[in-house]
Amino acid sequence: MDSCEEKRAHSRVMSLTPDLIDPDIRKAWGLPLDFYSSPEIFERITAQVLAKTWHVVGDAREVEGAGLVSPVTLLPGSLEEPILVTRDQRGLLHGISNVCTHRGALVCEKAGQMTALRCPYHGRRFGLDGGFLSMPEFGGVEGFPSAADDLARVPLGSWGPFLFASIDPSHSLAELTAEMDARIGFLPLGDARLDPERSRDYLVDANWALYCDNYLEGFHIPFVHQKLAGAIDYGSYRTELLTLSTLQVGHGRDEEDCFDLPPASPDHGTRVAAYYFWLFPATMVNVYPWGISLNVIQPLGPARTRVLFRSYVWNESRLDRGAGSGLDEVEMEDEAVVESVQKGVRSRLARRARYSPERETGVHQFHRLLLRFLTGS
Ligand code: FES
Ligand SMILES: [Fe+2]
Structure with missing residues (x-):
């Protein structure tokens, strides 16, 4: 290694710059390895990436009826933001802060049907759209109430069965999901029903970004998924880079395990067994002929991550076949390898990586997006 290469191989997170990772994958060096273990970077990612992007907070059907209120924590372990998803009497959906504008108590801790919200601490009342309604013992307070006494609004939207929220999004939800929609909008997304039996939470001893690197x-x-390798055709497996997301397309060996694609689909005439969409930064929408396996990634700390697996089924007869079967086994295999990498990147002897131009374009794009958000470029 010459001295320039030596420097690139060792550079530290303190010196994150927009051009740290070359846009030309053939020339690029990966993220500095302390990126995956630094508490300082974890804090910066929380503020500059997670707070600026969209995350799944639940199922749109949980708040289908007028007057329903559902308290949720947006990304527990990092953002830890208490919010409420409500449907008012007119049927309009709202995302609002769950933090009382008086002295900060949580306004509502139990889901239910109600006509208004009442803070349990001193009785301040709000409408289901977050607007201030009343407050006992506040006579004589000047300029009260004002707009600052309404509960803060939280941007909220839905795609398919999923509700997304964001604190301060840098882009619209449509910008995030439009390309996915264009590709798989023909599927019966509205028929997808959550199957709790096929849903699980996993705790992984690794940095959330390592989990995403592996996914991408x-x-x-x-090497890692021998059974899955038997169901898909690795030779034709491909990655497509979208604006704020990545699509990996897995082709099946057996026609019966593949989608029936309409003529309008760009994949018509090919045997697609799985569409793996990753939405920047921490949402994975895995689409199979039976339905969707949603993965919500919750960063808990520099070396700890919770991953929620939620199965949404629209065709039970196609379950347990092909690429969309044995998801728990595949997850265990992924966790083992990601936890091994977490141990490796801690090593004093580890170096920044190069990328495979054929197979790691998704990882390269992810790292460049992270730098873009972290450096505000
Ligand atoms: S904190 Fe809510 S009324 Fe006082
Ligand atoms: Fe994997």
Whole structure:
């Protein structure tokens, strides 16, 4: 290694710059390795990436009826933001802060049907749209109430069965999901029903970004997922870079395990067994002929991550076949390898990585998006 390469191989997170990762994957060096263990970077990611992007907070059907209120914590362990998803009497959906504008108590801690919200601490009342209604013992307070006494609004939207929220989004939800919608909008997304039996939470001893790195390449499939490798055709596995997301397309060996694609689909005439969409930064929408396996990634700390698996089924007869079967086993295999990498990146002897131009374009794009948000470029 010459001295320039030596520097690139060791550079630290303190020196994150927009051009740290070359846009040309053939020339690029990966993220500094302390990126995956630094508490300082974890804090910066929380403020500059997670607070500025969209995350799934639940199922749109949980708040279908007028007057329903559902308290949720947006990204527990990082943002830890208490919010309420409500449907008012006119049927309008709202995302609002769950933090009382008097002295900060949580306004509502139990889901239910109600006509208004009443803070349990001193009785301040709000409408289901977050607007201030009344407050006992506040006579004589000047300029009260004002707009500052309404509960803060939280941007909220839905795609398919999923509700997304964000604190301060840098882009619209439509910008995040439009390309996915264009590709798989023909599927019966509205029929998808959550199957709790096929849903699980996993705790992983690794940095959330390592979990995403692993997700974003199919390079490891022949080595790590032997059973999955038997169901898909690794040779034709491909990655497509979208604006704020990545699509990996897995082709099946057996026609019966593949989608029936309409003529309007760009994939018509091919045997697609799985569409793996990753939405920046921490949402994965895995689409199979039976339905969707949603993965919500919750960063808990520099080396700890919770992953929620939620199965939404629209065709039970196609379950347990092909690429969309044995998801728990595949997850265990992924966790083992990601936890191994977490130990590796801590090593004093570890170096920044290069990328495979054929197989790691998704990882390269993810790292460049992270830098873009972290450096405000
Ligand atoms: S904190 Fe809510 S009324 Fe006082
Ligand atoms: Fe994997």
